[in-house]
Amino acid sequence: MQLETPTFVSHLECSMTGKVYEADRVHGLSEAGRPLLVRYDLEELGRSITKTALRERRGHGFWRYREFLPVRRAANVVSLGEVITPLIALDRLGQQRGRLLVKDEGRLPTGSFKARGLALAVAMAKELGLKHLAMPTNGNAGAAMAAYASHAGLRSTVFAPADTPEINLREIAAQGADVYRVNGLINDCGKIVGEGKDKTGWFDLSTLKEPYRIEGKKTMGLELAEQLGWKLPDVIFYPTGGGTGLIGMWKAFQELAEIGWIGGKRPRMVAVQATGCAPIVKAWEDGVEHAPLWENAHTVAAGIRVPVAVGDFLILRAVRESGGFAMALDDDVIMEARDRCAREEGLLLCPEGAATLAAYERSLREGLVKPTDKAVLFNCATGLKYPLPEATASLDRTKPIDYSQF
Protein backbone atom coordinates (compact mmCIF):
# COMPACT_ATOMS: atom_id res chain seq x y z
CA MET A 1 0.00 0.00 0.00
CA GLN A 2 1.56 3.24 -1.13
CA LEU A 3 0.45 5.13 1.97
CA GLU A 4 2.89 3.02 4.02
CA THR A 5 5.91 4.71 2.41
CA PRO A 6 8.17 6.46 4.91
CA THR A 7 8.32 10.16 5.59
CA PHE A 8 11.46 12.16 6.08
CA VAL A 9 10.71 14.82 8.68
CA SER A 10 13.94 15.72 10.47
CA HIS A 11 12.87 18.65 12.63
CA LEU A 12 10.83 21.85 12.80
CA GLU A 13 12.25 25.32 12.51
CA CYS A 14 11.11 28.81 13.51
CA SER A 15 10.37 30.71 10.30
CA MET A 16 11.75 33.91 11.83
CA THR A 17 14.78 32.91 13.92
CA GLY A 18 15.66 29.48 12.51
CA LYS A 19 15.60 27.95 15.99
CA VAL A 20 15.24 24.16 15.79
CA TYR A 21 12.38 22.25 17.41
CA GLU A 22 12.01 18.51 17.84
CA ALA A 23 9.63 16.66 15.51
CA ASP A 24 6.92 14.28 16.76
CA ARG A 25 5.80 16.58 19.58
CA VAL A 26 2.85 18.93 19.92
CA HIS A 27 3.85 22.42 18.77
CA GLY A 28 2.04 25.71 18.28
CA LEU A 29 3.94 28.87 17.38
CA SER A 30 7.67 29.18 18.04
CA GLU A 31 8.96 30.97 21.14
CA ALA A 32 9.31 34.05 18.95
CA GLY A 33 5.55 33.82 18.32
CA ARG A 34 6.05 32.92 14.66
CA PRO A 35 5.05 29.95 12.47
CA LEU A 36 7.08 26.75 12.64
CA LEU A 37 8.10 25.14 9.38
CA VAL A 38 8.53 21.38 8.94
CA ARG A 39 11.94 20.38 7.62
CA TYR A 40 12.79 17.12 5.86
CA ASP A 41 15.88 15.12 5.12
CA LEU A 42 15.60 16.07 1.46
CA GLU A 43 18.59 14.01 0.41
CA GLU A 44 16.98 10.81 1.70
CA LEU A 45 13.61 11.93 0.38
CA GLY A 46 15.04 12.49 -3.08
CA ARG A 47 16.61 9.04 -3.05
CA SER A 48 13.39 7.34 -1.95
CA ILE A 49 11.15 8.24 -4.86
CA THR A 50 11.30 9.00 -8.56
CA LYS A 51 8.98 11.02 -10.75
CA THR A 52 8.13 7.82 -12.61
CA ALA A 53 7.20 5.97 -9.42
CA LEU A 54 5.05 8.91 -8.42
CA ARG A 55 3.32 9.02 -11.80
CA GLU A 56 2.30 5.39 -11.41
CA ARG A 57 0.49 6.02 -8.14
CA ARG A 58 -3.25 6.05 -8.57
CA GLY A 59 -5.88 7.54 -6.31
CA HIS A 60 -5.40 9.12 -2.90
CA GLY A 61 -5.29 12.71 -4.20
CA PHE A 62 -2.67 14.79 -2.44
CA TRP A 63 -1.77 11.87 -0.16
CA ARG A 64 0.19 10.61 -3.17
CA TYR A 65 2.94 13.00 -1.99
CA ARG A 66 3.35 11.03 1.25
CA GLU A 67 7.13 11.35 1.28
CA PHE A 68 6.82 15.16 1.30
CA LEU A 69 4.33 15.09 4.17
CA PRO A 70 4.81 14.78 7.93
CA VAL A 71 2.42 11.94 8.85
CA ARG A 72 4.52 9.01 10.06
CA ARG A 73 1.93 6.22 10.31
CA ALA A 74 -0.47 5.37 7.50
CA ALA A 75 -3.17 4.59 10.07
CA ASN A 76 -3.27 8.30 10.91
CA VAL A 77 -4.00 9.44 7.36
CA VAL A 78 -7.50 10.94 7.28
CA SER A 79 -9.14 10.85 3.87
CA LEU A 80 -12.51 11.94 2.55
CA GLY A 81 -11.70 11.12 -1.06
CA GLU A 82 -9.34 13.91 -2.11
CA VAL A 83 -8.84 14.43 -5.84
CA ILE A 84 -6.13 15.94 -7.98
CA THR A 85 -7.80 19.22 -8.85
CA PRO A 86 -8.04 20.03 -12.56
CA LEU A 87 -6.29 22.82 -14.42
CA ILE A 88 -8.87 24.42 -16.68
CA ALA A 89 -7.86 26.67 -19.59
CA LEU A 90 -9.86 29.87 -19.96
CA ASP A 91 -9.36 30.22 -23.69
CA ARG A 92 -12.26 32.61 -24.21
CA LEU A 93 -11.11 35.05 -21.55
CA GLY A 94 -7.37 34.56 -22.05
CA GLN A 95 -5.66 36.29 -24.94
CA GLN A 96 -3.62 33.28 -26.03
CA ARG A 97 -4.69 29.69 -26.09
CA GLY A 98 -3.62 27.62 -23.08
CA ARG A 99 -1.85 30.52 -21.31
CA LEU A 100 -4.54 31.28 -18.72
CA LEU A 101 -5.31 28.35 -16.42
CA VAL A 102 -7.51 27.98 -13.36
CA LYS A 103 -6.66 25.37 -10.75
CA ASP A 104 -10.10 24.53 -9.49
CA GLU A 105 -9.79 23.69 -5.83
CA GLY A 106 -13.56 23.69 -5.38
CA ARG A 107 -13.54 19.99 -6.27
CA LEU A 108 -11.95 18.95 -2.99
CA PRO A 109 -13.92 17.53 -0.04
CA THR A 110 -15.95 20.27 1.70
CA GLY A 111 -15.69 22.30 -1.51
CA SER A 112 -12.53 24.25 -0.78
CA PHE A 113 -8.76 23.98 -0.63
CA LYS A 114 -8.96 24.27 3.12
CA ALA A 115 -9.36 20.49 2.88
CA ARG A 116 -5.65 20.20 2.06
CA GLY A 117 -4.44 22.01 5.14
CA LEU A 118 -6.98 20.60 7.52
CA ALA A 119 -6.56 16.99 6.38
CA LEU A 120 -2.89 17.28 7.31
CA ALA A 121 -3.49 19.20 10.54
CA VAL A 122 -6.14 16.71 11.69
CA ALA A 123 -4.01 13.71 10.72
CA MET A 124 -1.11 15.12 12.73
CA ALA A 125 -3.41 15.94 15.64
CA LYS A 126 -4.48 12.30 15.60
CA GLU A 127 -0.91 11.13 15.40
CA LEU A 128 0.09 13.32 18.34
CA GLY A 129 -2.84 12.16 20.46
CA LEU A 130 -4.86 15.40 20.53
CA LYS A 131 -8.60 15.00 21.17
CA HIS A 132 -10.21 18.42 20.84
CA LEU A 133 -9.47 20.98 18.11
CA ALA A 134 -10.59 24.60 17.87
CA MET A 135 -10.24 27.42 15.35
CA PRO A 136 -11.54 30.75 14.15
CA THR A 137 -12.90 30.72 10.60
CA ASN A 138 -14.44 32.80 7.84
CA GLY A 139 -16.26 29.63 6.79
CA ASN A 140 -14.31 27.19 4.68
CA ALA A 141 -11.56 26.32 7.16
CA GLY A 142 -14.11 25.57 9.86
CA ALA A 143 -16.04 23.31 7.49
CA ALA A 144 -12.90 21.41 6.55
CA MET A 145 -11.80 21.05 10.16
CA ALA A 146 -15.26 19.85 11.19
CA ALA A 147 -15.38 17.24 8.43
CA TYR A 148 -11.87 15.85 8.90
CA ALA A 149 -12.08 15.94 12.71
CA SER A 150 -15.36 14.04 12.69
CA HIS A 151 -13.94 11.53 10.23
CA ALA A 152 -10.96 11.02 12.54
CA GLY A 153 -13.15 10.77 15.64
CA LEU A 154 -11.92 14.05 17.16
CA ARG A 155 -13.98 16.81 18.71
CA SER A 156 -14.01 20.27 17.12
CA THR A 157 -15.14 23.75 18.11
CA VAL A 158 -15.39 26.68 15.71
CA PHE A 159 -15.81 30.45 16.15
CA ALA A 160 -16.95 32.51 13.15
CA PRO A 161 -17.77 36.19 12.57
CA ALA A 162 -21.55 36.63 12.96
CA ASP A 163 -21.89 37.66 9.29
CA THR A 164 -20.20 34.50 7.97
CA PRO A 165 -22.36 33.13 5.13
CA GLU A 166 -25.17 31.01 6.59
CA ILE A 167 -24.30 28.05 4.35
CA ASN A 168 -20.83 27.87 5.92
CA LEU A 169 -22.13 27.99 9.49
CA ARG A 170 -24.62 25.25 8.72
CA GLU A 171 -22.17 22.97 6.95
CA ILE A 172 -19.78 23.32 9.90
CA ALA A 173 -22.55 22.35 12.33
CA ALA A 174 -23.81 19.57 10.05
CA GLN A 175 -20.35 18.04 9.93
CA GLY A 176 -20.20 17.62 13.67
CA ALA A 177 -18.48 20.71 15.07
CA ASP A 178 -19.80 23.04 17.75
CA VAL A 179 -19.97 26.39 15.96
CA TYR A 180 -20.49 29.83 17.51
CA ARG A 181 -21.23 33.17 15.84
CA VAL A 182 -19.11 35.93 17.32
CA ASN A 183 -19.79 39.67 17.03
CA GLY A 184 -16.36 40.45 15.58
CA LEU A 185 -13.89 39.54 12.83
CA ILE A 186 -11.73 36.44 12.40
CA ASN A 187 -8.91 37.88 14.54
CA ASP A 188 -11.41 38.47 17.37
CA CYS A 189 -12.50 34.84 17.03
CA GLY A 190 -8.84 33.79 17.07
CA LYS A 191 -8.38 35.58 20.36
CA ILE A 192 -11.16 33.49 21.94
CA VAL A 193 -9.49 30.29 20.75
CA GLY A 194 -6.08 31.39 22.06
CA GLU A 195 -7.36 32.56 25.42
CA GLY A 196 -9.45 29.42 25.94
CA LYS A 197 -6.56 27.00 25.42
CA ASP A 198 -5.61 26.54 29.06
CA LYS A 199 -9.18 26.51 30.33
CA THR A 200 -10.58 24.00 27.81
CA GLY A 201 -7.57 21.94 26.76
CA TRP A 202 -8.46 22.37 23.07
CA PHE A 203 -5.69 22.61 20.53
CA ASP A 204 -5.47 25.81 18.45
CA LEU A 205 -5.63 24.95 14.75
CA SER A 206 -5.62 28.61 13.55
CA THR A 207 -3.87 29.43 10.27
CA LEU A 208 -0.09 29.04 10.73
CA LYS A 209 -0.39 28.71 14.51
CA GLU A 210 0.36 25.01 14.17
CA PRO A 211 2.95 23.65 11.71
CA TYR A 212 0.97 21.24 9.52
CA ARG A 213 -1.74 23.11 7.62
CA ILE A 214 1.02 24.67 5.58
CA GLU A 215 2.31 21.20 4.67
CA GLY A 216 -1.13 20.33 3.36
CA LYS A 217 -1.33 23.54 1.35
CA LYS A 218 2.15 22.80 0.04
CA THR A 219 0.62 19.98 -1.98
CA MET A 220 -0.89 22.63 -4.31
CA GLY A 221 2.64 23.42 -5.41
CA LEU A 222 3.64 19.77 -5.77
CA GLU A 223 0.48 18.97 -7.68
CA LEU A 224 0.79 21.97 -9.96
CA ALA A 225 4.40 21.13 -10.79
CA GLU A 226 3.55 17.52 -11.57
CA GLN A 227 0.52 18.50 -13.68
CA LEU A 228 2.63 20.86 -15.76
CA GLY A 229 5.32 18.23 -16.38
CA TRP A 230 7.61 19.68 -13.68
CA LYS A 231 7.76 23.04 -15.47
CA LEU A 232 6.34 25.79 -13.31
CA PRO A 233 4.14 28.52 -14.80
CA ASP A 234 5.39 32.10 -15.27
CA VAL A 235 3.02 33.60 -12.75
CA ILE A 236 0.62 32.46 -10.01
CA PHE A 237 -2.26 34.62 -8.79
CA TYR A 238 -3.23 33.65 -5.26
CA PRO A 239 -6.16 35.05 -3.23
CA THR A 240 -4.39 35.87 -0.01
CA GLY A 241 -5.94 35.77 3.44
CA GLY A 242 -3.64 34.16 5.99
CA GLY A 243 -1.40 33.25 3.08
CA THR A 244 -0.91 29.56 3.92
CA GLY A 245 -1.23 28.50 0.31
CA LEU A 246 1.18 31.06 -1.06
CA ILE A 247 3.76 30.26 1.61
CA GLY A 248 3.13 26.54 1.20
CA MET A 249 3.60 26.58 -2.57
CA TRP A 250 6.77 28.60 -2.23
CA LYS A 251 8.06 25.97 0.22
CA ALA A 252 7.08 23.20 -2.20
CA PHE A 253 9.07 24.79 -5.02
CA GLN A 254 12.12 25.10 -2.77
CA GLU A 255 11.92 21.46 -1.76
CA LEU A 256 11.42 20.31 -5.35
CA ALA A 257 14.41 22.36 -6.48
CA GLU A 258 16.55 20.93 -3.68
CA ILE A 259 15.85 17.36 -4.76
CA GLY A 260 16.51 18.37 -8.35
CA TRP A 261 13.00 17.80 -9.71
CA ILE A 262 12.65 21.35 -11.03
CA GLY A 263 15.18 23.90 -12.22
CA GLY A 264 15.87 27.33 -10.83
CA LYS A 265 12.99 29.11 -12.54
CA ARG A 266 10.18 30.10 -10.18
CA PRO A 267 6.80 31.62 -10.93
CA ARG A 268 6.19 35.20 -9.93
CA MET A 269 3.86 35.01 -6.95
CA VAL A 270 1.04 37.54 -6.91
CA ALA A 271 -0.85 38.12 -3.65
CA VAL A 272 -4.41 39.17 -4.47
CA GLN A 273 -6.63 40.90 -1.90
CA ALA A 274 -9.79 43.02 -1.82
CA THR A 275 -9.53 46.81 -1.42
CA GLY A 276 -11.72 46.52 1.71
CA CYS A 277 -9.08 44.35 3.37
CA ALA A 278 -5.61 44.69 1.87
CA PRO A 279 -2.97 44.62 4.63
CA ILE A 280 -0.48 42.63 2.54
CA VAL A 281 -0.89 44.87 -0.51
CA LYS A 282 -0.29 47.94 1.65
CA ALA A 283 2.83 46.40 3.25
CA TRP A 284 4.11 45.42 -0.18
CA GLU A 285 3.57 48.95 -1.50
CA ASP A 286 5.16 50.47 1.62
CA GLY A 287 8.15 48.16 1.28
CA VAL A 288 7.87 46.90 4.87
CA GLU A 289 8.26 43.38 6.24
CA HIS A 290 5.16 43.20 8.45
CA ALA A 291 1.56 44.15 7.74
CA PRO A 292 -0.24 46.02 10.53
CA LEU A 293 -3.85 45.20 11.38
CA TRP A 294 -6.31 46.46 8.74
CA GLU A 295 -9.14 48.42 10.38
CA ASN A 296 -12.81 47.91 9.42
CA ALA A 297 -12.08 45.01 7.09
CA HIS A 298 -14.91 44.29 4.65
CA THR A 299 -15.29 42.43 1.35
CA VAL A 300 -17.67 39.99 -0.33
CA ALA A 301 -14.70 37.65 -0.67
CA ALA A 302 -15.01 36.33 2.90
CA GLY A 303 -12.09 33.91 2.57
CA ILE A 304 -9.65 36.77 2.17
CA ARG A 305 -11.12 38.99 4.85
CA VAL A 306 -8.15 38.52 7.15
CA PRO A 307 -7.16 41.83 8.81
CA VAL A 308 -3.89 40.53 10.26
CA ALA A 309 -1.73 37.51 9.39
CA VAL A 310 0.93 35.85 11.61
CA GLY A 311 2.74 34.78 8.45
CA ASP A 312 2.73 38.28 6.90
CA PHE A 313 6.52 38.39 6.52
CA LEU A 314 6.57 34.96 4.87
CA ILE A 315 3.96 36.03 2.31
CA LEU A 316 5.84 39.26 1.59
CA ARG A 317 9.16 37.44 1.37
CA ALA A 318 7.81 34.94 -1.19
CA VAL A 319 6.22 37.72 -3.25
CA ARG A 320 9.45 39.75 -3.27
CA GLU A 321 11.86 36.85 -3.82
CA SER A 322 9.76 35.69 -6.75
CA GLY A 323 9.70 39.08 -8.44
CA GLY A 324 5.94 39.11 -8.00
CA PHE A 325 3.63 41.80 -6.70
CA ALA A 326 0.49 42.39 -4.64
CA MET A 327 -2.77 43.84 -5.89
CA ALA A 328 -6.17 44.72 -4.41
CA LEU A 329 -9.47 44.77 -6.31
CA ASP A 330 -12.84 46.36 -5.56
CA ASP A 331 -15.74 44.07 -4.74
CA ASP A 332 -17.76 45.15 -7.79
CA VAL A 333 -14.83 44.32 -10.09
CA ILE A 334 -14.50 40.93 -8.38
CA MET A 335 -18.18 40.10 -8.77
CA GLU A 336 -18.23 41.28 -12.40
CA ALA A 337 -15.34 38.88 -13.11
CA ARG A 338 -17.17 36.06 -11.30
CA ASP A 339 -20.35 36.57 -13.33
CA ARG A 340 -18.52 36.99 -16.65
CA CYS A 341 -16.37 33.88 -16.15
CA ALA A 342 -19.42 31.78 -15.32
CA ARG A 343 -21.35 33.14 -18.31
CA GLU A 344 -18.60 33.02 -20.92
CA GLU A 345 -16.45 30.11 -19.75
CA GLY A 346 -19.02 28.03 -17.87
CA LEU A 347 -16.72 28.02 -14.86
CA LEU A 348 -18.32 29.25 -11.65
CA LEU A 349 -15.59 30.75 -9.49
CA CYS A 350 -15.91 31.72 -5.84
CA PRO A 351 -15.48 35.48 -5.25
CA GLU A 352 -11.91 34.91 -3.99
CA GLY A 353 -11.09 32.99 -7.17
CA ALA A 354 -12.76 35.70 -9.23
CA ALA A 355 -10.48 38.23 -7.54
CA THR A 356 -7.50 36.44 -9.10
CA LEU A 357 -9.12 36.65 -12.53
CA ALA A 358 -9.78 40.37 -12.08
CA ALA A 359 -6.17 40.81 -10.90
CA TYR A 360 -4.85 38.92 -13.92
CA GLU A 361 -6.87 41.09 -16.30
CA ARG A 362 -5.71 44.28 -14.62
CA SER A 363 -2.10 43.07 -14.65
CA LEU A 364 -2.34 42.45 -18.38
CA ARG A 365 -3.72 45.94 -18.97
CA GLU A 366 -1.01 47.50 -16.85
CA GLY A 367 1.73 45.47 -18.53
CA LEU A 368 2.66 43.63 -15.33
CA VAL A 369 2.20 40.30 -17.12
CA LYS A 370 2.40 39.44 -20.79
CA PRO A 371 -0.30 37.66 -22.82
CA THR A 372 2.30 34.96 -23.56
CA ASP A 373 2.94 34.31 -19.85
CA LYS A 374 1.56 31.04 -18.57
CA ALA A 375 -0.60 32.19 -15.68
CA VAL A 376 -2.31 30.05 -13.06
CA LEU A 377 -5.22 31.40 -11.04
CA PHE A 378 -6.40 29.68 -7.87
CA ASN A 379 -10.09 29.13 -7.49
CA CYS A 380 -10.08 28.06 -3.89
CA ALA A 381 -13.69 27.10 -3.29
CA THR A 382 -16.75 25.98 -5.18
CA GLY A 383 -18.80 28.90 -6.42
CA LEU A 384 -21.92 27.09 -5.26
CA LYS A 385 -21.32 28.10 -1.62
CA TYR A 386 -21.87 31.78 -2.45
CA PRO A 387 -24.94 33.87 -3.30
CA LEU A 388 -25.59 33.97 -7.04
CA PRO A 389 -27.39 36.53 -9.20
CA GLU A 390 -31.12 35.97 -9.29
CA ALA A 391 -32.71 34.03 -12.15
CA THR A 392 -36.02 35.79 -12.71
CA ALA A 393 -37.58 34.55 -15.96
CA SER A 394 -40.65 32.31 -15.72
CA LEU A 395 -43.19 30.82 -18.05
CA ASP A 396 -46.91 30.04 -17.67
CA ARG A 397 -47.42 26.67 -19.35
CA THR A 398 -51.23 27.07 -19.30
CA LYS A 399 -51.07 30.05 -21.68
CA PRO A 400 -49.98 30.08 -25.33
CA ILE A 401 -46.19 30.32 -25.48
CA ASP A 402 -44.67 32.96 -27.73
CA TYR A 403 -41.68 31.09 -29.14
CA SER A 404 -40.33 34.19 -30.82
CA GLN A 405 -39.03 35.29 -27.39
CA PHE A 406 -36.39 32.54 -27.16
Ligand SMILES: *Cc1c(COP(=O)(O)O)cnc(C)c1O
Ligand atom coordinates in the same frame (compact mmCIF):
# COMPACT_ATOMS: atom_id res chain seq x y z
C1 LIG B 1 -9.06 30.53 3.14
C2 LIG B 1 -9.45 31.00 1.84
C3 LIG B 1 -8.60 31.85 1.11
C4 LIG B 1 -7.28 32.33 1.63
O1 LIG B 1 -6.36 31.28 1.78
P1 LIG B 1 -5.02 31.49 2.60
O2 LIG B 1 -4.11 30.41 2.12
O3 LIG B 1 -5.37 31.34 4.04
O4 LIG B 1 -4.51 32.83 2.31
C5 LIG B 1 -9.03 32.25 -0.13
N1 LIG B 1 -10.20 31.86 -0.63
C6 LIG B 1 -11.03 31.03 0.02
C7 LIG B 1 -12.32 30.62 -0.61
C8 LIG B 1 -10.69 30.58 1.29
O5 LIG B 1 -11.52 29.75 1.94
